[in-house]
Amino acid sequence: MSPALTATGIGKRFGRRVVLSGADLAVSPGEVVALVGENGAGKTTLLRICAGLLRPDRGLVSTRGRVGYCPQEPALLERLSARDHLVLFGGAVGLERGPALTEGARALDALGFAFAGQGRIAVRHLSGGGRQKLNLVLSLLGDPDVILLDEPYQGFDHGAYADFWQWVGAWRDRGKSVLIATHLLAELWRADRVIEVPPCPVG
Structure with a gap:
């Protein structure tokens, strides 16, 4: 191939x-x-x-x-919330507000972000691990075919780190x-x- x-x-x-x-x-x-x-x-x-x-x-x-890219340093807007980021970045890849929030929230919850509780908090108040989880999920919106990741797990707790590698295996399978x-x-x-x-x- x-x-x-x-x-x-x-x-x-x-x-x-x-x-x-x-x-x-x-x-x-x-x-x-x-x-x-x-x-x-x-x-x-x-x-x-x-x-x-x-x-x-x-x-x-x-x-x-389509290419999705996760930079090593989160490219986030400090005064916006995770919800705001999902809508903004989702729109950039052609997702409507509803699908962008649904897709992003599901992925964040799977990494232990607890979107219902943290989704409206300004990014500047999130932990380093929370910011990095959002950074990763933003790169995955719209289901890219090529995924480029620059040390994307910085600040992840053990559970999120293990989940990340499970995702990598699932991406390969898909x-x-x-x-x-x-x-x-x-x-x-x-x-x-x-x-x-x-x-x-x-x-």
Whole structure:
């Protein structure tokens, strides 16, 4: 089966600093790929390029189907509630208010967020784990075909962490293409393949 995500010869620099030099990856439907590398190797930059949020200096990215992206740092609006975020982000992927709230609340509850009690609280008052759960669920609205995750479990309690990996297995079973940037080497057995992003020389 042809890949749903392909990145070929990706190069990126910020000023004089080379972040990526000829990075390649491919993820097929029904496949979980772990992206590993040293801090500063360019994992986050490569994910942002694959998500279409950053333009590479060279190389090509091809995706098939809709892409969902969960950044490492939650991209949340501090004064808005979880409900507000579900409606706002759901609308961006074509969901009406009702379906966005239903879909998002179900996913948040499954991660132990307790949407009925916390859904109307401003994000700035949520715990770090609560913010990260919302961050993950927002990336899943609209049932994307390609799921890009940048260490999405930061701040999760043990139960939510275990649930997350169950979700990963379910996504694989449903034919999703999943790319996870991770530093948890003990969890690499959960992936079908591991791709290492090597550090780039300075200059």
